Amino acid sequence: MQTIEQTLSAWMRESFTQAFPETTIHGISVVATNSEQFGDYQCNHAMAVAKLARKSPRQVAEVVLQHAGNHAAVERTEIAGPGFINIFIRREWLESALVLVDEDVRCGVPLVGHGKTVLLDYSSPNVAKPMHIGHIRSTVIGNALDRMHRFLGYHVLADNHLGDWGTQFGIMILGYRHYVNPDALSTEPVEELERVYVKSYERSRTDPAWLTFARQELVKLQAGDPENRELWQRFVELSLQEFDRIYRRLDVRFDLVRGESYYNQALPGVVDRLCSRGIARESEGATVAFLEEESLPPCIVRKSDGGYNYATTDLATIESRMSEFHPSKIVYVTDERQQLHFKQVFAIARRLGITADLQHIWFGLMRLPEGTFSTRQGNVIKLEKYLDEAETRALAVVQAGSPEMAPERQREVARAIGIGAVKYSDLSQNPQSVITFTWEKALSLEGNSAPYLQYAYARIASVQDKYRAQFPNTSLGHCVFRLEEAVERTLAIAIVRFPETVIKAAESYKPNILADYLYNLAATYSTFYQNVPFLKAPEGIRESRIRLCRVVANVLKQGLSLLGIETPERI
């Protein structure tokens, strides 16, 4: 099944080629108009062709439309402004397109990713540190990309690349031996591990002997010392248990959980290859890849003490993923601070002959109004606390709005709303914008927010029930759509744009495109709901409108599930 955008783009492309075989340009397509007065889709390429063909843009558009002839989906076209070609969709065609969306469990979304493997690297918290609200963006954005790609038919491998290796474990082990409180460890393990780490780290800054001991512990760990190895294993397991609890709350699942330690054995081989192929060489005792051709600063792949860096691990990781899974894309979702790092790693990977499409999807850091988060200032907000707060606030609203609901059900609904609000506040904006965190903003339950969308969905569910109760013997299955009111047509256009929106959001790695779309759909529906009667409409019209409600509900549910947001039937 093709999207409307694809269908009309092909039509225009063909028409341009026929009209101007000598001067056809690449990338001829249509886009959705930003205002209904300009039709439903527009093609903007007559202006560009006009220059090459030495004709006026409107003349070009005219000739193109002569060659275009009629299209089953198109009511009429017009030439406007400097040479825009505006396309108006035929109502009958729209009505039959709605039937297709209604009857398709995929809401008309094609499997454009079929046969392709994409590896997604996201969340990736550090072991022995609690997850805080800075981790939520990678997790929530990565998971939305995960869900969208899977839905489009890609073979997705979600990999949680834990920070489970590195120099901090020397300090960690030493601190654990001296400072750990067993009681605290059993009640709040990761919190206790962090406390121990911070204490040991602070001592290492003033006590040189302590730092030396810490280094020795690290060397022992890396040499495979059984005792240190076991401690390390314990840290990892305790952390994973806590992470899993959060992932369950967020409904996030990984196919692979391979921390940095997984690639340890491969590091010397990577450096050997880099050296033998002339990509890296000795410099001041370290092994360094020089990237002048890419105009990037040098990248250390082995320290002068023989240890390896993050870059080396990431290269080993890429090699391993390529040989085991053969992905066509590897996508990293991390914060903006790692832009340079990934530019370097990708440049080196290309020199090593890696051909997969490597993408770094970075997002802006989360800040507080008074500045950045820092452990030292003690203003870090723990992720679990954040989720608790979201659910608590949602519960108060549910209790006020639906007092007749059973308390157990209220809690369940509040959970879906609270978590949905948290996710939506991250997903509804461009990932690259810097976020200044405020409780009020993150947990907003009004306006452009997840609860608005969930509310629209629940109202439809309610309408469906009322309809079934009042008209028990009518089936919607074979009723025809009759788009009479202007807002119904607007709603129908919005509905059939779902497939192209999902594709665009996934391919540009911007979940906010889908979030925007869903908000617009829900807002259009709310206008319809508020201004057009349907249970009281005459038979026929009534069925058409109830069925329209049902399609909106299906698309909302499907779309929100691609963002990882639930849609309770009652809220």
Added chain:
RNA sequence: GCGCCUGUAGCCUAAUGGACAAGGCAUCUGACUUCGGAUCAGAAGAUUACAGGUUCGACUCCUGUCAGGCGCGCCA
């Protein structure tokens, strides 16, 4: 010092180089004794940081300036 990113109404955000810059919050006016008022209809609010340039057309691309953030050979 060099590099990357960001700058859009009071606040928060949107806009593959396309038409008059789109929403939300807050503010102000309204919504029938009919479908859930977490809603809807409407009002007001913008020199898209600033100055140049490219283009038929610039929030978007290029150059410079200012402001904020981040990064830059032995952290991850």
